[in-house]
Amino acid sequence: xxPISRRPLLGLAAAAAATAAMPRxxxxxNRFVYANNSNFDTLDPHVVFDTARVAVRLNFYDxxxxxxxxxxxxxxxxxxxxxxSADGLEWVFKLRRDVKFHDxxxxxxxxxxxxxxxxxxxxxxxxxxxxxxxxxxxTTAADPHTVRFRLKEPSAIFGSLVPDITVVNAKLVKRxxxxxxxxxxxxxxxxxxxxxFRLRRYDPAxxxxxxxxxxxxxxxxxxxxxxxxxxTVLETNTRVLGMIRGDYHGTDxxxxxxxxxxxxxxxxxxILEQESMRVFHFCIHNDRAPMNDIHFRKALVHAFDYxxxxxxxxxxxxxxxxxxxxxxxxxxxxxxxxxxxxxELAKAELAKVKAPLRPITIGTLAxxxxxxxxxxxxxxxxxxxxxxxxxxxxxxxxVSSRMRNKDQQYDMVPYWKSTYYADPNNWLGELxxxxxxxxxxxxxxxxxxxxxxxxxxxxxxxxxxxxxxNEEAARLVFDDAAGVWIYNTKWFGPYSKRIAGIRFCPVxxxxxxxxxxxx
Amino acid sequence: MKRLELILSRLLWLxxxxxxxxxxxxxxxxxxxxxxxxxxxxxxxxxxxxxxxRRELGFDRPLPVQLLAYFQxxxxxxxxxxxFSQQPIAEELAxxxxxxxxxxxxxxxxxxxxxxxxxxxxxxxxxSAIDHALRVVTVSGLAIPSFWLAIQLQYLxxxxxxxxxLNGRIDGFGxxxxxxxxxxxxxxxxxxxxxxxxxxxxxxPAITLALPAAATIARFTRAGVLExxxxxxxxxxxxxxxxxxxxxxxxxxxxxxISTVTQxxxxxxxxxxxxxxxxxxxxxxxxxxxxxxxxxxxxxRAVMGFTLWAGAIFVIVNLIVDVLHTLIDPRSTR
Numbered sequence: 118x119x120p121i122s123r124r125p126l127l128g129l130a131a132a133a134a135a136t137a138a139m140p141r142x143x144x145x146x147n148r149f150v151y152a153n154n155s156n157f158d159t160l161d162p163h164v165v166f167d168t169a170r171v172a173v174r175l176n177f178y179d180x181x182x183x184x185x186x187x188x189x190x191x192x193x194x195x196x197x198x199x200x201x202s203a204d205g206l207e208w209v210f211k212l213r214r215d216v217k218f219h220d221x222x223x224x225x226x227x228x229x230x231x232x233x234x235x236x237x238x239x240x241x242x243x244x245x246x247x248x249x250x251x252x253x254x255x256t257t258a259a260d261p262h263t264v265r266f267r268l269k270e271p272s273a274i275f276g277s278l279v280p281d282i283t284v285v286n287a288k289l290v291k292r293x294x295x296x297x298x299x300x301x302x303x304x305x306x307x308x309x310x311x312x313x314f315r316l317r318r319y320d321p322a323x324x325x326x327x328x329x330x331x332x333x334x335x336x337x338x339x340x341x342x343x344x345x346x347x348x349t350v351l352e353t354n355t356r357v358l359g360m361i362r363g364d365y366h367g368t369d370x371x372x373x374x375x376x377x378x379x380x381x382x383x384x385x386x387x388i389l390e391q392e393s394m395r396v397f398h399f400c401i402h403n404d405r406a407p408m409n410d411i412h413f414r415k416a417l418v419h420a421f422d423y424x425x426x427x428x429x430x431x432x433x434x435x436x437x438x439x440x441x442x443x444x445x446x447x448x449x450x451x452x453x454x455x456x457x458x459x460x461e462l463a464k465a466e467l468a469k470v471k472a473p474l475r476p477i478t479i480g481t482l483a484x485x486x487x488x489x490x491x492x493x494x495x496x497x498x499x500x501x502x503x504x505x506x507x508x509x510x511x512x513x514x515x516v517s518s519r520m521r522n523k524d525q526q527y528d529m530v531p532y533w534k535s536t537y538y539a540d541p542n543n544w545l546g547e548l549x550x551x552x553x554x555x556x557x558x559x560x561x562x563x564x565x566x567x568x569x570x571x572x573x574x575x576x577x578x579x580x581x582x583x584x585x586x587n588e589e590a591a592r593l594v595f596d597d598a599a600g601v602w603i604y605n606t607k608w609f610g611p612y613s614k615r616i617a618g619i620r621f622c623p624v625x626x627x628x629x630x631x632x633x634x635x636x
Numbered sequence: 637m638k639r640l641e642l643i644l645s646r647l648l649w650l651x652x653x654x655x656x657x658x659x660x661x662x663x664x665x666x667x668x669x670x671x672x673x674x675x676x677x678x679x680x681x682x683x684x685x686x687x688x689x690r691r692e693l694g695f696d697r698p699l700p701v702q703l704l705a706y707f708q709x710x711x712x713x714x715x716x717x718x719x720f721s722q723q724p725i726a727e728e729l730a731x732x733x734x735x736x737x738x739x740x741x742x743x744x745x746x747x748x749x750x751x752x753x754x755x756x757x758x759x760x761x762x763x764s765a766i767d768h769a770l771r772v773v774t775v776s777g778l779a780i781p782s783f784w785l786a787i788q789l790q791y792l793x794x795x796x797x798x799x800x801x802l803n804g805r806i807d808g809f810g811x812x813x814x815x816x817x818x819x820x821x822x823x824x825x826x827x828x829x830x831x832x833x834x835x836x837x838x839x840x841p842a843i844t845l846a847l848p849a850a851a852t853i854a855r856f857t858r859a860g861v862l863e864x865x866x867x868x869x870x871x872x873x874x875x876x877x878x879x880x881x882x883x884x885x886x887x888x889x890x891x892x893x894i895s896t897v898t899q900x901x902x903x904x905x906x907x908x909x910x911x912x913x914x915x916x917x918x919x920x921x922x923x924x925x926x927x928x929x930x931x932x933x934x935x936x937r938a939v940m941g942f943t944l945w946a947g948a949i950f951v952i953v954n955l956i957v958d959v960l961h962t963l964i965d966p967r968s969t970r
Contacts, residue, residue, distance in 0.1 A: 148808075156929050158721040166678050240689055245680040305722045318809045321721060322732055322921030326809060346808065350919050351928075354787065355803050358795055364802060514934045517679075518671035521686065525669055537680065547680065555683030 147635060148326075148344040149616065151628070152356040152365040156349040158321050159305040162283040163235055166242040168535050169369075172347050172628040176327060178283035178310035181210055181229070181264075182276070184624040187391050188445055189539040191276070194335075195224065195284055195311070196264075205271030205578055210279070212262045216334040218286040219308065219315040226258035231287035233266075235299045243281040245556065246537070250275060271576040273583055277538040280624070285309045313631035314345055324348040333631070340618065340634035360386050360611050367619075370610035370627055371395070371533075373486060374432040380611045389610040392436060394443040394536040394623040396544060397487070399479075399495070399529045399601035400520070404561035408477075408528060412469040414598040417529075418456040419463035420498045421601050430490050431604075438605035440591045441534070441544045445605070448541030448587030453595060455602070463502045476505040480519065480527030483510045488531040491603070495529075520559040530559075533606065536623040541587040546571045549594050562599045639962050646955040650948065655707070657947040661940050662703050670934040672719055693719070706940070715944075716937040718930075725941035728926060734816025735805060736915070736922030740907040742842040747849035748900060754850070755857025755896070756884065759865065770854065777851030786844045786917040793840060800840050803919040806833045841918040845911055849903045856899045860892035867891075894965050898957050905953030 155169030162174045183194040196210040216224040233256045236244050255267040268275060286309035293303035300309075308316040311334070314327035326346045331337070348365075350356045356368045357376050361383045370389075372380075380386040399421070407413040427435055439455025442448050467474075479495065481488040489510060496506040509527065511519075516532075519525040534544050542550075547557030550571040554561065570590035574583045594600075610627045612619060617636040621627045673690045674681070681689075690696045694705070709716060715725040758770040793800040801807070811821045811830045819838070822831035864870060865888055873883050908923075915924030923942065930938035 158718070158929070161722075164720075164722075166680070240685060240692075241676060242678060243680075245678060245682060245685050248685065249682075301722050320731075320809065320921065321723075321728075322735070322925065323804070323809065348804065348919075349921075350803060351925075352803075352917055352919070355790070355917070355919065358790065359802050362795065362798075362802065512932055514672070514675045514932060515668065515670045518674050518934075519669055521671065521674045521683070553682065556681055556685070557679065 147342065148346055149342045149367065149630060149633060149635075150346045150348060150365045151630075152350040152359055152368040153324065153347050154351065154353070154356065154369050156321070156351070157319075157324055157347065160308055160316070160319060160325070161242075161301060161304040162285065162310070163232070163239055163243070164241045164301070164305070166281070166537070168626055171625055172630075173325075174281075174283050175312070175625050175629040176314045176345065176631070177308045177312040177316065178285070179216075179312055180280035180283050181212075182280050184280050184539060184622050185620060185629075187393075187621050187623060189394075189536070189622050189624055191280070191539075194280070195229075196279075199276070199279075201276075201578070205273075205576060206268050208266040208268065208275060209259070210264045210266075212264065213334055214262055216311050217332045218289070218311050219330060220286065220289060221332075222286065222288065224284060224286075224311055225261040226264045227261070228284050228287045229264045229282065230256050230258050231290070232284045233282055235285065235290075236282065238299055239301065243278070246278050246281065249552075250278075271578075273575055273577055274538065274540050274542050277540045281538070284311060286311075317344070322349070335631070337631075342630060342633055342635070345630050360613070363613065366613040366616050367627070368611055370608040370621075371606060372609065372611070374434045377434065377609045377611075380609075385614060386611050387614045387616075389608075389612060389619055389621060389627070391608045391610070391621045392445055393606045393608040394446055394539070395533050395606035395608075396438050396441060396443055397435070397491075397531065397533050397603045397606060398441065399491070399531045399603070400548075400560045401598075401600050402526050402528050402561055403597075403599055404523065404563075405526075405528065407470055407472040407474060410470050410472055411597060412466045413472075416463040416466040416470070416502060416504070417499075418598045418601050419459045419466065420502055420504070421456075421495055421603070422458045422498055423455065423603060424458065426491060426494050427604055430494065431487070434609070435604040435607050438602055440595050441548055441600060441602055442541050442587065442591050443536075443544065443605045446539065446541060446544070448545070448584055448591065450588040450591045450595070453592070456598070458498075460498065460501055467502055467504070474504065476507055477528040478507050478509055480516050480530045481508055481510045482516055482532060483512050485513075491531045495531075495601075521555060523555065523561055526559060526561070529601075531603075539624060541583075541591070542571070542575065545587060545591055545594065546575065549590075549599060560599060562594070562597070564593060564597060564599075567593045639959065642958060642962070643955065646951065646958065650951050653951055654944055654947055658707065658710070658940060658944055659703065661943040662706065662936075663699075665934075665936040665939055666699055668934075672934040672936060675934060676719055706937075710944075715941040718938045719935045720933055725938055728938065729923065729941060729945055731816070732921060732923050732926050734813075735818075735920060736908060736911070736924065738817040738819060739838060739841055739845065739911065739915075739920060739922060740904060742838050743845035743849060743907055743911075744900060744904050746842055746846035747853055747903065750846065751850035751853025752857050752889075752893070752896065755854040756861055756889065756892075758854065759858045759861035760884065762862065774851040774854045777847045780848070782844055782848065782911075783913050783917055785847065786840070786914055789840045789844060790917075799836075801833075801837050803837075803917075805837050805921060806830060810834065841911075841914050841920050844914050844918075845907060849907075852899055852903065853896055856896045857892065860895050861888055864888050864892040890964075894961065897960055897964060901953055901957030901960065905950045905957075908949050908953065 160173050162178045179195050181196040182191045185192055195216055196212055199210045201208050237253050250268050250272050257265050259265050289309045290300035294300045313330055313333050315330045317326045317328050319325040324347045329343055357379055359365045360368055363385050380388055401408050438444050439453045479492045481492045492508045499506045537543055547553045549562045551563045551568045567590045570586040574586040577583050615635050618633045619627055620632045673695055674686050677686045677689050718725055718728055754770055758767045761767050790802055794802040805818055810818050811825050811827045814821045814824055818834035822834055870888055873887055912924035912927055915922050916928045927942045
């Protein structure tokens, strides 16, 4: 019989003990670690267009222009300037001449053309924003540093969308195309960008590590991060505990007041507070009885306890937002206080409803407790005026799928509308414009007067006129009580106290790391 | 001969089992009101764009046609491509397997190391205070939900005592992957720092999985030992004056462990097919975490791939257990 040696066991124990007392920070000097609430199953910037994975687009890639700060402002980025033709159809962008890809090659107009064609061909990610405006083949390279976009129709928002034309290295991607897939399989696992950081390691099950790209065209200040690591940590509690322990230097800034309180009580975490552009509202199905009756909808908007929800449930951590356009966005109509919580008024409106009443269904997002809390608050008050509400909770993909189908859509759904581009159309147009029916317009609301203003605002190049049109349209939607608009979110960005230089922008949710550094 | 027949019949059963599993999973995936195409197309997509994408992906075809096409692909060894990552699902499963395999080995080893001695002690001290205490422990081990236990362990060892990490397999990305199993790769590359990190990270998830498994093993071991310890040959060996420890650990345990080995095999199969909750809580990048994400995203093909994998593993592990059973106890083939 072979004698059992204790040595291997002692070796394992020693190895474990050697690192037992070593905090993660000590093991990764000057590496910023971010706990991300979503997984990075692909690195392709033209496939994914959600806020949870925006870090890929912001840190590995660049767009022609870039959104920075709060309120968001557009700054020239890969492009130095642009001109628009008098008819609003032709947009010409002059590109910088000193932009390098991570492989050292220079970026040219051909790369921009390839990138937009790829976006249109894949028909994913940001494609829904561009396909109504651009035909495939309508973008050309006038010279190596000039790109010309020929639009299908004049568009006032095209300028707001160009940050989402993330430019990929055309030659590199083409070399890795397979069976005409536009390099999709390859770009899911690799990076071909000009961004501030270049990929070092990637595991779709874990996340990625990226190194600073010293040759980035925008240059670097005296302080910066050498490495960034984005790890997938799906459990909120784990992200919170990890921040408090010092395992992570940053995580998502839209947590519940309880979690924010835990951060505030911690010695290691600082909270960066900003009013964001993320409107929480109840979407109402406007094209189904009895919600298609304005009196029923008015009964609904007067039956929600706005102050109670904001001050008691959310501990005053958000700001009341009376319409669908965020308060801090131009185009938000001034002087509207918002509907008041008044059950007598609600009852009076309900008495005018001609169609027979029936129980209504509220679809909430499983795992997003605020939606469930809001629905419960609503349910209790609706019962007081004689409306029974049934709450059905499901994961976001299920709720989202049902919302897109007019027949399967719930009667009401509480959810947030985030910022994809900083223009009132991102909220008002997409949620209530007829051109977006079945897409973003999941309230199935249609009003020719509203459409007239939204359509005009989409083509007008006169900023004053656009502001007026958006304000008018928002008032009309408000008067129609087409939704229950509750609050504009505040962003409470939790970051390690050792981190400085975070530039929050509602479009990037504080994940644009080129400005950050260790204090 | 009997053993060969057993293996062949089990392998033959694997085919209808997997077909049935595939059909059921496919139908369930398509009955629930989730539209992966709408999710893939994004929040801003219009109805026309979603419809175009659906046509492009072939999701507009009738369900039986889609199902048939899926099985045709399977016969060619193609499990399809993940809708979201665009990577072959077989590849996705293969890259996550080492993490689950490593965790499973650690948990089963730990569970056996705890469960077998506890079962033996419990049986030998039958109806004593120790036996009652161990019974309470084992019942508790079975009753405690794994997510609760995981969070408590995180709170105690990661937050309060501070000797274990909260989650993940290692800080950063660890050593260069050779086998994909962190501990083994660290050893092969003599990377002691990574080895220490990997051991620290595996401790809490392995304990979470091991405790309920240890409870099961202890109960089966106890029952087996009780059955054997009163048999004539044991009484004879005791009467012959053989030391008690020798009788117990050499003669009693071998015969008593037959049902325990079966249980260990089943536990191994269950864990290998994805410890979904524990992997999710500890962000363990294995098959269970892959299943959770695929379900959340309604990535039907990925869910199907995982389910078929889990089914196949379970059948194969059962087969191995049965073969082992015949080796330990030749009477079972008679």
